Amino acid sequence: MDSRPERGHRCVPHTADVRIEAWAPTREACVAEAVTALVDSFTDPGGARPAADREFHTPPADDQDLLVDVLDEVIFRMDTTGELPLRTEVTDDGDGGLRVRWQTVGTDALELIGAVPKAVALHELRFGPDGPGWSCAVTLDV
Numbered sequence: 001m002d003s004r005p006e007r008g009h010r011c012v013p014h015t016a017d018v019r020i021e022a023w024a025p026t027r028e029a030c031v032a033e034a035v036t037a038l039v040d041s042f043t044d045p046g047g048a049r050p051a052a053d054r055e056f057h058t059p060p061a062d063d064q065d066l067l068v069d070v071l072d073e074v075i076f077r078m079d080t081t082g083e084l085p086l087r088t089e090v091t092d093d094g095d096g097g098l099r100v101r102w103q104t105v106g107t108d109a110l111e112l113i114g115a116v117p118k119a120v121a122l123h124e125l126r127f128g129p130d131g132p133g134w135s136c137a138v139t140l141d142v
Helices: 027-040 063-081
Strands: 008-012 018-024 052-057 083-092 098-106 119-130 133-141
Touching (some): 018 027, 052 063, 052 083, 063 119
Antiparallel strands (some): 018 133
């Protein structure tokens, strides 16, 4: 019997890089949980409050590419605008892509507690149905 909660994430040991795992009842919720895992892997969002609402749309792609597109966008926005998502909502756009809504905060409002990710590695990437829900495992290059 699986004792993990219906939705969640964790960092797992990995040599030199950071590996995150996430799970949720749906594909979209799993992507959102993976975004939270990415941010939690190197920050302490503690008492931070959202400062802005942002949207992102992925073009149609297979499930693994959709996950990578969303995570890459988080890293890109961190590098270019100094923002990170505190809350993420992901919906299917009905055309093979995803619509992502973020409540973001400036990186200066977060405490850094780990190595900052530079990219999503495609090696050992896993994302798909898992029992009654979905799960993913992603390695982040730091």
